[in-house]
Amino acid sequence: MDISFSDTRPDKARLVAQIVDKGNMPDGLERVLASGARASRFEGKPGQLFEGFVERDGEPVRIALAGAGDAGSEARAANCEKAGAALAAKYLSAGEETLVLDLSGSGLDAEGAAAVLLGLRLRSWRQDAYRTTMKDEEKVSLARVTVVGAPAGTEDAWREGAALAEGVEFTRVLVAEPANKLYPESFVAMCRERFEGTGAEITVLGEAEMEELGMGALLGVGQGSRRESQLLAIKWNGGGDEAPVAFVGKGVTFDTGGISLKPGPGMEDMKWDMGGAGAVAGGMLALVKRKAKANVVGVLGLVENMPDGNAQRPGDIVTSMSGQTIEVLNTDAEGRLVLCDALHWTQDTFRPKRIVDFATLTGAMLIALGHEHGGVFANDDSLAEDLLEAGKATGDKLWRFPLSPAYDKLLDSPIADMKNIGPREAGSITAAQFLKRFIRDDVPWAHCDIAGMVWAKTPGRTWGKGATGYGVRLIDRFVRDTLEG
Numbered sequence: 001m002d003i004s005f006s007d008t009r010p011d012k013a014r015l016v017a018q019i020v021d022k023g024n025m026p027d028g029l030e031r032v033l034a035s036g037a038r039a040s041r042f043e044g045k046p047g048q049l050f051e052g053f054v055e056r057d058g059e060p061v062r063i064a065l066a067g068a069g070d071a072g073s074e075a076r077a078a079n080c081e082k083a084g085a086a087l088a089a090k091y092l093s094a095g096e097e098t099l100v101l102d103l104s105g106s107g108l109d110a111e112g113a114a115a116v117l118l119g120l121r122l123r124s125w126r127q128d129a130y131r132t133t134m135k136d137e138e139k140v141s142l143a144r145v146t147v148v149g150a151p152a153g154t155e156d157a158w159r160e161g162a163a164l165a166e167g168v169e170f171t172r173v174l175v176a177e178p179a180n181k182l183y184p185e186s187f188v189a190m191c192r193e194r195f196e197g198t199g200a201e202i203t204v205l206g207e208a209e210m211e212e213l214g215m216g217a218l219l220g221v222g223q224g225s226r227r228e229s230q231l232l233a234i235k236w237n238g239g240g241d242e243a244p245v246a247f248v249g250k251g252v253t254f255d256t257g258g259i260s261l262k263p264g265p266g267m268e269d270m271k272w273d274m275g276g277a278g279a280v281a282g283g284m285l286a287l288v289k290r291k292a293k294a295n296v297v298g299v300l301g302l303v304e305n306m307p308d309g310n311a312q313r314p315g316d317i318v319t320s321m322s323g324q325t326i327e328v329l330n331t332d333a334e335g336r337l338v339l340c341d342a343l344h345w346t347q348d349t350f351r352p353k354r355i356v357d358f359a360t361l362t363g364a365m366l367i368a369l370g371h372e373h374g375g376v377f378a379n380d381d382s383l384a385e386d387l388l389e390a391g392k393a394t395g396d397k398l399w400r401f402p403l404s405p406a407y408d409k410l411l412d413s414p415i416a417d418m419k420n421i422g423p424r425e426a427g428s429i430t431a432a433q434f435l436k437r438f439i440r441d442d443v444p445w446a447h448c449d450i451a452g453m454v455w456a457k458t459p460g461r462t463w464g465k466g467a468t469g470y471g472v473r474l475i476d477r478f479v480r481d482t483l484e485g
């Protein structure tokens with residue numbers, strides 16, 4: 001969707017939207033429209049919408065009023081996003097190609113206006129590349145938004161918003177892509193294409209290089225797949241000589257469970273088991289596109305977990321790059337096997353000052369937190385706090401869980417240094433404890449288990465059904481607030 005700014009309202013505008021603060025109907029509205037809105041109980045609550053037709057210059061014009069809530073609200077930005085999102089949801093396939101967003105006389109400042117645009121753009125993303133027989137009335141019609149009367153500074157604020165939207169959309173594309181299209185090598189290819197010419201540095205390790213480095217845990221997961229496993233690093237140097245902050249993502253492009261095969265019903269969901277890697281890729285894209293003044297690196301462990309004659313078996317013992325050995329009691333607990341080598345390599349290669357991983361790691365996290373929060377585990381309180389804050393500020397919310405030696409010992413194995421599963425209880429925590437065994441003592445680390453967040457069965461704040469793009473805004477905000485002060 002194309003968003004542009006204009007000084008004058010285009011003539012022949014057939015669809016005009018205005019943003020309305022709660023209890024504050026704009027001046028100059030046609031009387032019939034204003035009373036119609038009141039009669040329909042439209043008050044300007046966040047995301048509330050009213051539509052009416054009026055005659056302007058002898059032509060019928062469709063007017064949409066979108067509520068942005070109280071002007072002084074602490075949640076102003078989120079409420080403005082809701083107003084934009086409501087417009088997108090209603091008009092995306094309503095037949096009009098152009099929406100004129102008339103902000104003259106609105107109570108918005110530049111940040112509020114940019115937030116409306118972000119909501120509009122994010123909510124208008126849809127994946128219909130594979131639908132060839134859609135009826136005309138189902139197709140996306142809305143192609144452009146022309147903003148008139150924008151408050152001073154909106155265009156600058158929107159440049160940053162647009163970078164963020166690109167990141168979120170990239171993550172959604174990756175997450176929504178089916179696993180016959182998105183596998184480790186094609187994931188890498190899509191990233192190469194998106195980061196081409198941006199100044200980001202791309203490094204890719206294939207299986208031979210990973211073998212050489214001793215990444216037996218990651219390679220064990222991929223060994224049953226026809227697709228070659230990959231380790232991808234995307235590095236952005238926008239902040240001088242500082243050690244980077246590293247983001248590491250679980251990128252299991254399909255998780256059948258391996259020989260510990262998952263049940264059939266619902267297995268298709270496991271195409272989005274690369275949601276952590278997707279969030280890191282999109283987060284990096286947002287940072288790179290807005291030329292963040294920070295040193296950051298994203299590392300993606302990309303594998304496909306398949307059952308096969310060559311697949312690893314329950315009971316196999318693998319040696320990770322760190323030298324620690326792992327008894328693989330359940331081949332479906334594969335994410336931690338991928339991450340442990342990715343985390344070790346990241347610390348070895350980039351000496352990051354902080355490291356945060358993102359992973360759709362455990363079904364238990366869905367049971368604990370549902371679809372409202374991701375779970376965060378950290379060996380460092382200030383890092384946890386920074387992530388929780390970024391979550392609150394962006395709506396990519398997190399909730400902290402504990403780590404402790406008592407949980408850690410549930411992973412002890414009689415035959416190797418550890419096993420890859422604990423008991424059923426505290427499944428998300430033992431998964432985090434497993435990862436912690438691969439983090440150096442002096443490195444602040446956080447693990448975000450986002451199993452419940454990357455895919456939505458019902459539309460949400462700024463997304464429709466499907467891929468949410470969770471994590472991109474969290475990463476962007478975290479970097480902005482902790483590295484770009």
Ligand code: BES
Pocket residue numbers: 255257273330332333334335360361362363364366421422427451452
């Ligand atoms: N990718 C899954 C976790 C998952 C499940 C994410 C459902 C989203 C929705 C992960 O690889 C997995 O299979 N975990 C197992 C671990 C168990 C075998 C210890 C799980 O959660 O059941």
Ligand code: MN
Pocket residue numbers: 255257331332333334335
């Ligand atoms: Mn699994």
Ligand code: ZN
Pocket residue numbers: 252255273332334335360361
């Ligand atoms: Zn998995």
